[in-house]
Amino acid sequence: MTQRLLPLPAITVLEQHFWEAPSASYFRHRFTLRSRYSGALKDIASREVKAWVTDRAVRKSPAEAWTLRVAMLADLSRMLLTRPQQRALVPLTSTPHDDGHLSGTPPVLAILQEPPFSRGGLADRIAAEIKTGFGYGFAKDDTPVEILDSRKEIGPDPRLSYHATDEKTALGLALNAEGPMGLTFDAVNAPAPAFANSMFSLSPLSLSGVNQNLEEHFLGISMRRYIDPNWTIESSAGDPSRLDAERCWWIDLDIASAPANPLSYVADTIEKSLIMLEADGDALVIKTSKAAVDGGIAGAVEHNVTIARWNRAFADRLAILHQPVAPGRYSASVFVLPAENRGNVALGRSNAPLLICNFSGDHPSRLQRPAPPPSS
Amino acid sequence: MTTQRWRPSGRPIYNHIAPLHFRDDDALSHKAHLATAQAAMPLKEMPVKESGKETDYPLSRFEQEAFSTAPISIPRQ
Numbered sequence: 001m002t003q004r005l006l007p008l009p010a011i012t013v014l015e016q017h018f019w020e021a022p023s024a025s026y027f028r029h030r031f032t033l034r035s036r037y038s039g040a041l042k043d044i045a046s047r048e049v050k051a052w053v054t055d056r057a058v059r060k061s062p063a064e065a066w067t068l069r070v071a072m073l074a075d076l077s078r079m080l081l082t083r084p085q086q087r088a089l090v091p092l093t094s095t096p097h098d099d100g101h102l103s104g105t106p107p108v109l110a111i112l113q114e115p116p117f118s119r120g121g122l123a124d125r126i127a128a129e130i131k132t133g134f135g136y137g138f139a140k141d142d143t144p145v146e147i148l149d150s151r152k153e154i155g156p157d158p159r160l161s162y163h164a165t166d167e168k169t170a171l172g173l174a175l176n177a178e179g180p181m182g183l184t185f186d187a188v189n190a191p192a193p194a195f196a197n198s199m200f201s202l203s204p205l206s207l208s209g210v211n212q213n214l215e216e217h218f219l220g221i222s223m224r225r226y227i228d229p230n231w232t233i234e235s236s237a238g239d240p241s242r243l244d245a246e247r248c249w250w251i252d253l254d255i256a257s258a259p260a261n262p263l264s265y266v267a268d269t270i271e272k273s274l275i276m277l278e279a280d281g282d283a284l285v286i287k288t289s290k291a292a293v294d295g296g297i298a299g300a301v302e303h304n305v306t307i308a309r310w311n312r313a314f315a316d317r318l319a320i321l322h323q324p325v326a327p328g329r330y331s332a333s334v335f336v337l338p339a340e341n342r343g344n345v346a347l348g349r350s351n352a353p354l355l356i357c358n359f360s361g362d363h364p365s366r367l368q369r370p371a372p373p374p375s376s
Numbered sequence: 377m378t379t380q381r382w383r384p385s386g387r388p389i390y391n392h393i394a395p396l397h398f399r400d401d402d403a404l405s406h407k408a409h410l411a412t413a414q415a416a417m418p419l420k421e422m423p424v425k426e427s428g429k430e431t432d433y434p435l436s437r438f439e440q441e442a443f444s445t446a447p448i449s450i451p452r453q
Binding site for chain 2: 001002003013014015017019024025026027028029030031061062063064066068069070071072073075114116117121122178179180181182183184192193195214228230232234256299343344345349350352
């Protein structure tokens with residue numbers, strides 16, 4: 001597209017792009033300046049100037065191949081989020097590549113009936129997790145039934161082993177979701193294939209730092225869509241001690257300076273801890289209160305239950321995602337940002353946060369998070 | 377003027393970026409309020425420097441993954 005520049009001080013609009021979709025996108029532009037006397041110039045090289053580095057050998061970084069780039073951020077207020085349209089889980093029989101560095105566990109493919117990045121564009125993220133289930137029972141003879149423990153839904157094939165996965169090992173397992181990969185019906189070499197469906201490759205990841213052999217295991221998988229807060233228009237953060245529970249919140253914390261109870265809720269004007277972060281030797285554990293998950297029934301002996309565990313060296317940041325899922329029902333997801341192998345393409349790792357546990361409960365009429373310590 | 381808009385390339389993006397970190401303040405016609413993200417934000421590369429040497433180009437890496445258009449080679453059977 002060619003535009004004639006107006007004489008100064010008039011402003012020339014080169015091109016206008018309207019991005020009306022609420023999803024996030026990205027534009028990049030190259031400018032070429034052509035002399036108005038180019039037709040009369042004998043030297044072809046002086047007729048026009050390219051406003052980007054044309055020689056690949058001279059470019060310091062590939063970004064210099066474009067003059068201007070613009071990120072269009074997502075508008076959360078207009079976006080309708082759906083759960084990932086998962087249609088099939090296909091276990092593979094061998095790893096895609098085994099170079100000795102990777103654990104030998106073959107991944108599970110999750111097939112989704114939706115195009116890649118379908119809802120939020122570049123802000124769209126889908127996280128996968130091993131489901132967290134709660135075990136119920138009686139702590140004492142004369143008390144009502146209550147939550148006794150939480151378990152990740154993973155375990156060996158009962159025909160091969162009589163023993164369940166060790167509790168601490170199971171709590172320290174997560175799923176690395178590699179994707180989305182686009183699936184198309186177009187020809188292999190089509191220049192712009194239409195991706196009707198998408199796919200994720202899910203491989204188990206041990207947060208304890210010790211690789212587990214997880215072949216011949218059964219596991220429960222759930223997937224969750226969220227919008228990357230880095231790719232959204234900022235809205236007012238509000239008072240951290242009075243967060244509206246009917247909205248989604250992304251709470252980002254540095255683990256080294258995180259408080260012991262990063263998130264609380266208020267029920268009947270009494271403040272109660274919702275998520276607790278505790279040290280246990282070399283590991284860090286996330287606990288939640290039984291009353292928040294189980295409709296107000298606190299345990300007779302132990303009031304909290306451990307829902308996730310990871311080695312202290314594994315992650316340096318923590319994020320909590322609060323989502324209302326139905327009237328009076330809320331879900332809290334805990335993510336960690338791994339310290340190593342972040343964005344390592346050879347290992348299939350992205351630098352997106354890793355979902356380590358999720359639970360849903362009822363009744364927080366208001367959320368509270370402790371105010372961040374004053375910066376010195 | 378040549379323009380390219382992002383559309384899914386069918387390949388995963390491994391190295392995501394936080395656009396606000398790469399905001400190009402010089403390209404803005406009106407100076408933005410610090411630390412607030414605008415709906416449309418011009419970006420520029422911010423190389424990672426170690427002891428004065430540029431070691432990594434995160435925006436370039438993100439663009440290469442997001443705009444990947446190289447045809448996928450399938451080995452002949």
